[in-house]
Amino acid sequence: MINKLVVVGLGLIGGSFSKGAGVRGLAKERIGVVRRxxxxxxxxxLGVIDRACLNLDEIIAELGxxxxVFIAVPTLSVExxxxxxxxxxxxxxxxxxxxSVKGSVAEAARRVxxxxxxNLVLGHPIAGSEKSGVCAANPDLYLNHRVILTxxxxxxxSSMECVTQLWQALGAEVINMPIAEHDQVLGATSHLPHAIAYSLxxxxxxxxxxxxxxxxxxxGFRDFTRIASSDPRMWHDIMRANKDAVTASLELFMDNLQRLKTAIETDDGDYLLATFARAKEARDLYTQLGSTNSGDEP
Incomplete structure (x- = not known):
C-alpha cells in the first residue's frame, strides 16, 4: 500500500488513477493537486481524492x-x-x-x-476516451489495458516494482519498452490517427x-472522427513533443494518400481493390487478436 499518493492533474487520466486506487484500497491517503x-x-x-492542494508546494514537505507522485498534466507541462x-x-x-511522449519527458528530467x-519511472497508460475533466474519472479505466513503462x-x-505493482492492482497489463521505440510506435498508432481525425x-x-x-x-463518420472530440490542449502538446515521429508517420501516410488519389483519378481499379483488401485483412486481424487497448490513449 502506498502511504501518500499525490496526483498532479485530475483530468481523465489522473482522476481515474486516483479514483481507481481509492476503490481498491491502494493508498492510505490520496492527495490531488489542481489549479482551481x-x-x-x-x-x-466525487471520491476521486481525499484532500486537495492548489499548489504542489503545499504538500512537498510532507512527502518521503x-x-x-503521479504526474498527469499535459506533456509540455511536466518539466x-x-x-x-x-x-x-x-x-x-x-x-x-x-x-503520451516519453522522449520529451526524459529530456525534461535531464534538464532539471x-x-x-x-526513482523516476517514466510511464504511459494506453487508455482513455474523448471525455476529459475530473467528472470523467473512471476507477476501471485501466482495467484490461496496457501500460508501457520506459x-x-x-x-x-524497487521504484520499478512499486510502479508496476500499482498499475497491475488497477487491472492493467504492464510492459517495458525503450523510450525511442515507444515514441515511434505511439506516433504511428495513436498520434497519427488523432492528427488525421482533427484535420478531417x-x-x-x-x-x-x-x-x-x-x-x-x-x-462511419461519427466513429472515425470521435477522437477529434479529445482535449485540444493535450493533443497540441503531444504533437509538438513527438514531432519527429508524427511527421515521419504523416509523410508516409500522405505518400500513400497521394497514390490512392492518383488511382482514383486514373480509374486504377486493381490498385484500389488491392489497397482496400489489404486494409480490411489487417483490420480484421487486429480485431481477432482482441487488443486489450479498446480505449484511446491520451
Missing amino acids: AQTAQQAIE EGDM SVLEKLKPCLARGVTVTDGA FGDIPT PVDSTSA VDTLAHDLDNPNIFRYAAG
Whole structure:
C-alpha cells in the first residue's frame, strides 16, 4: 500500500488513477493537486481524492519514502512539475507519469536533474476516451489495458516494482519498452490517427462551403472522427513533443494518400481493390487478436 499518493492533474487520466486506487484500497491517503478550487471540491465530492492542494508546494514537505507522485498534466507541462519535485526525489519518493511522449519527458528530467533520477519511472497508460475533466474519472479505466513503462539503466528496481505493482492492482497489463521505440510506435498508432481525425473534421467544418456537410453524415463518420472530440490542449502538446515521429508517420501516410488519389483519378481499379483488401485483412486481424487497448490513449 502506498502511504501518500499525490496526483498532479485530475483530468481523465489522473482522476481515474486516483479514483481507481481509492476503490481498491491502494493508498492510505490520496492527495490531488489542481489549479482551481472548484475542481478540488468536485474531486473530493466525487471520491476521486481525499484532500486537495492548489499548489504542489503545499504538500512537498510532507512527502518521503513510501509515498508516490503521479504526474498527469499535459506533456509540455511536466518539466515545471519536475522542478518542484526536486526535494521529493532527493528524499526517496517514487515519481511516475502518464505523458503520451516519453522522449520529451526524459529530456525534461535531464534538464532539471542533470540525469534521470533513479526513482523516476517514466510511464504511459494506453487508455482513455474523448471525455476529459475530473467528472470523467473512471476507477476501471485501466482495467484490461496496457501500460508501457520506459525505464533507463539507472532506474531502481524497487521504484520499478512499486510502479508496476500499482498499475497491475488497477487491472492493467504492464510492459517495458525503450523510450525511442515507444515514441515511434505511439506516433504511428495513436498520434497519427488523432492528427488525421482533427484535420478531417476541420477540413469539412471550415473548408467546404456546404451547411449540410454534417447533417447527413453516417455512423462511419461519427466513429472515425470521435477522437477529434479529445482535449485540444493535450493533443497540441503531444504533437509538438513527438514531432519527429508524427511527421515521419504523416509523410508516409500522405505518400500513400497521394497514390490512392492518383488511382482514383486514373480509374486504377486493381490498385484500389488491392489497397482496400489489404486494409480490411489487417483490420480484421487486429480485431481477432482482441487488443486489450479498446480505449484511446491520451
